[in-house]
Amino acid sequence: MRIIVQKFGGTSVATAEGRKMVARRVEQAVRDGYATVVVVSAMGREGAPYATDTLIQLANTACTDLAPREMDLLLSCGEIISSVIMAAILKSNGIPATALTGGQAGILTDENHGAAHILKVDPTPMLNRLRQGLVVVVAGFQGVTRTGEITTLGRGGSDTTAAALGGALKAEVVEIYTDVDGVKTADPRLVPEARTLSVTTYDEIAQMAHYGAKVVHPRAVEIAMQRRVSLRIRSTFEDGLGTLITYSLEAAGTTWSELVSDNPVTGVTHVTGLAQVVIRAGQAEQALPIFRSLAESGISVDLINVSPEAKSFCVEERKAGQAEAILRDLGLDPVVRHGCAKVSVVGSGMRGRPGVMATVAAALSGAGVEILQTADSHVTISYLVEATHLQTAVQALHDAFGLGGEGAGSSN
Ligand code: ASP
Ligand code: MG
Secondary structure, eight states, X not given: OOEEEEEEOTTTTSSHHHHHHHHHHHHHHHHTTOEEEEEEOOSSSTTSTTOHHHHHHHHHHHOTTOOHHXXXXXXXXXXXXXXXXXXXXXXXXXXXXXXXXXXXXXXXXXXXXXXXXXXXXXXXXXXXXXXXXXXXXXXXXXXXXXXSOEEEOOTTTHHHXXXXXXXXXXXXXXXXXXXXXXXXXXXXXXXXXOOBBSEEOHHHHHHHHHTTOTTSOHHHXXXXXXXXXXXXXXXXXXXXXXXXXXXXXXXXXXXXXXXXXXXXXXXXXXXXXXXXXXXXXXXXXXXXXXXXXXXXXXXXOEEEEEOSSEEEEEEEGGGHHHHHHHHHHTTOOOEEEXXXXXXXXXXXXXXXXXXXXXXXXXXXXXXXXXXOEXXXXXXXXXXXXXXXXXXXXXXXXXXXXXXXXXXXXXXX
């Protein structure tokens, strides 16, 4: 049995027109001979009657601190509604289909309500139905605990459902349908000539998803990588193959030279809404109390540089006031710079390759952008800049690495 998992996001199933497009995609998969599992998100965004945000608001009007267990019961309904409606539409189009909750589909999670982790997927309930010739429509974003409690997987969790089902079913591919046509070399709102990547690797996409290219949930990428399932990000509304995320050449249907581009950088991503905190030498000989106090208050830190001269790091802008107060309570005098953004260049090709930082430094200084701080991993280098310089910085880096031009890995 050739199995495909197709996941459709909230914007894809939001309207009758969108749902018609979804049905068409599913029909095509069935016609291509696939045993098809469909994963759906709740219908629409905030304001739409059954959207996750609407359900959260509804809960808040009843009670401001609903128990996590009850919240999960409520939120799981958004996806259940969506799955029943999609299965009904498929049936009325002559495609035998059935709807399952996450739990009914075999998804077992831990008890961490609101951000549950999938412990196991038993594919039997889905396989039985696929063998009967049914399309199985699964409610995304949810599972069930050993004691039968319904859990949700955290915001954006339907991608995670799709990847986990793909792994358990040994699917040929997991298609993530959304309202963009794939993964771009940069945010097209900042860089109009940004291209859609035709192929990329798990490593790169994991970094891009963490660093602000919000096309696919990082957890879904991790699961796909562990289970060696290929993901394809594509548009529900437009034709085109989108972006394939893989390391299997057979799955990519491509050659090695196409898959591994010569360019050390594949894309430029960014995150806004950050504040930089600097504590100069002489004030804090020990880093530990600083980071422990912030951690105890649930403030997460990023872009951490600890040296004898200074301790610097970033926090979310909305936590900056609280972080500053905590540090002052420790007798420190932090310098807080508001309105910062983090720009990252991402590429598996930069591993052990000299000159990436030199190119970046030249590009940013040429564009008049000051680098406030840096951090790097094996496939990324990140820079903190003032948010007013964000667009200039992203554009300059996109240009410096020739990402807008013709090159390997591009589809248009
Ligand atoms: N409906 C859920 C959310 O908005 C899950 C998802 O769409 O992936 O977070
Ligand atoms: Mg999403």
